[in-house]
Amino acid sequence: MLTNPARQLYLNMDIEKLEEDSSKSNTATSSLLAPRKKMKEHSSSSSNNPAFRIGQHMLVIRKQRENLNV
Amino acid sequence: MSEVAQPLLDGPIPGMSMTAELGSRPWQSPPQYATVDDAVEYYLSRMSSEEFSEQLIDVMEMGIPLTTIANTIQMASVMEGKHTVDVGMLVIPLLVEMMMLIGDSADIKYDDGLTEVKENKTSEAVLDNVRRKLKEQLSSPKEKETEAEEKKEQVEEPSGLMARRM
Numbered sequence: 233m234l235t236n237p238a239r240q241l242y243l244n245m246d247i248e249k250l251e252e253d254s255s256k257s258n259t260a261t262s263s264l265l266a267p268r269k270k271m272k273e274h275s276s277s278s279s280n281n282p283a284f285r286i287g288q289h290m291l292v293i294r295k296q297r298e299n300l301n302v
Numbered sequence: 303m304s305e306v307a308q309p310l311l312d313g314p315i316p317g318m319s320m321t322a323e324l325g326s327r328p329w330q331s332p333p334q335y336a337t338v339d340d341a342v343e344y345y346l347s348r349m350s351s352e353e354f355s356e357q358l359i360d361v362m363e364m365g366i367p368l369t370t371i372a373n374t375i376q377m378a379s380v381m382e383g384k385h386t387v388d389v390g391m392l393v394i395p396l397l398v399e400m401m402m403l404i405g406d407s408a409d410i411k412y413d414d415g416l417t418e419v420k421e422n423k424t425s426e427a428v429l430d431n432v433r434r435k436l437k438e439q440l441s442s443p444k445e446k447e448t449e450a451e452e453k454k455e456q457v458e459e460p461s462g463l464m465a466r467r468m
Contacts, residue, residue: 236369236370236373237373237391237394238368238369238370238372238373238394238395238398238415239369239415239416241391241394241395242369242394242395242398242399242416243416245395282337282338282339282392283392285338285339285342286338286342286392286393286395286396287395289342289396290395290396290399293396293399293400293402293403294399296403297399297402297403297406300403300406300407301406
């Protein structure tokens with residue numbers, strides 16, 4: 233029986249993959265005729281996902297750890 | 303310290319949740335921090351305090367896995383009504399990461415609890431602590447010798463009527 237889910241939760245975060253996703257920058261199109269994001273797409277963005285936001289916090293802390301260990 | 307699955311012998315008995323007035327427990331009322339972001343802010347500010355990190359380092363040196371500590375912290379907060387169980391689950395990885403940072407900055411060896419559980423094997427963190435303490439003891443034998451000499455000197459003189467006088 234699993235009494236402590238912490239290990240599984242930590243391993244499932246998969247921050248390395250998150251880093252790749254967050255590094256992809258969307259090319260901003262600012263012209264008037266540029267296609268705008270639909271509301272449907274906007275709502276499904278990863279920043280609305282609380283797990284994603286936690287992952288971003290973890291990335292910052294992990295970078296600090298790496299700096300310490302260097 | 304290995305984490306072995308144990309039977310929940312101290313679990314609640316059926317109907318136990320109905321023995322108190324509904325809403326009288328902290329976790330039955332709306333949480334203090336409703337969102338993950340609020341909970342993160344609460345934890346980060348709490349964990350960055352010096353008092354917390356000192357206590358945490360003591361616990362880490364005892365060889366308790368960080369995953370166990372993280373789970374205990376979030377469970378306590380749920381019971382205090384700080385946040386809900388689902389927010390607690392989301393926050394756990396961040397707690398583990400933060401504790402790792404505290405451990406690394408204090409330069410101590412700790413058990414992160416992320417490796418597979420190996421039964422009947424003492425964790426490396428515990429062994430390291432024992433080695434370090436032994437080294438400290440062995441490196442200062444002179445101090446012990448002086449302490450022993452002092453004790454000998456402090457031995458009281460016999461005070462009976464028939465005792466020899468010096």
